[in-house]
Amino acid sequence: xxxxxxxxxxxxxxxxxxxxxxxxxxxxxxxxxxxxxxxxxxxxxxxxxxxxxxxxxxxxxxxxxxxxxxxxxxxxxxxxxxxxxxxxxxxxxxxxxxxxxxxxxxxxxxxxxxxxxxxxxxxxxxxxxxxxxxxxxxxxxxxxxxxxxxxxxxxxxxxxxxxxx
Numbered sequence: 102x103x104x105x106x107x108x109x110x111x112x113x114x115x116x117x118x119x120x121x122x123x124x125x126x127x128x129x130x131x132x133x134x135x136x137x138x139x140x141x142x143x144x145x146x147x148x149x150x151x152x153x154x155x156x157x158x159x160x161x162x163x164x165x166x167x168x169x170x171x172x173x174x175x176x177x178x179x180x181x182x183x184x185x186x187x188x189x190x191x192x193x194x195x196x197x198x199x200x201x202x203x204x205x206x207x208x209x210x211x212x213x214x215x216x217x218x219x220x221x222x223x224x225x226x227x228x229x230x231x232x233x234x235x236x237x238x239x240x241x242x243x244x245x246x247x248x249x250x251x252x253x254x255x256x257x258x259x260x261x262x263x264x265x266x
Contacts, residue, residue, distance in 0.1 A: 111158060112149040118142025128152070133209075161216055163208040 110128040117123050118140045126132060138144065150158050 109158065111160065112147075112152070114147050116145040116147065118144065159219060161212040163205075163212050 109130045111130075112127045113129060113132070114125040115123045115134070115136070119142075123136060123144075124134050146162070146164075148160055148162075
């Protein structure tokens with residue numbers, strides 16, 4: 102969650118197709134949930150910022166549906182090679198699980214990178230605006246100083262010339 106001020110937290114819950122709340126969290130800025138779909142149908146993912154009426158929030162989430170089916174290699178007529186086929190199946194299963202884990206980590210990393218980029222860009226904008234304000238104030242101070250110094254020298258010079266006559 103990134104945002105424009107305030108606490109970076111939201112309310113979150115997941116509702117099953119049977120309208121039961123499966124996961125519920127309040128005022129969290131990040132999190133990880135893994136759950137198994139027990140019913141077929143549409144699941145609802147609800148994110149709420151209702152408690153924070155002033156500050157806006159930008160949310161990044163990554164959804165990775167997994168369809169776990171057992172590996173079924175057709176091994177008819179290959180009774181002599183059962184041990185080798187079992188080893189290949191185990192290697193394929195392990196590789197598939199590792200690839201899935203890598204995809205999850207890359208998705209989370211991309212979301213984190215986007216969140217941090219938005220924070221950095223927001224900070225950059227604030228620094229630039231503050232710098233412009235400081236430049237404006239410095240120019241105003243310089244103009245006022247020049248005015249007062251000229252006025253000081255002009256008034257002292259004119260008062261001396263009036264005294265001589």
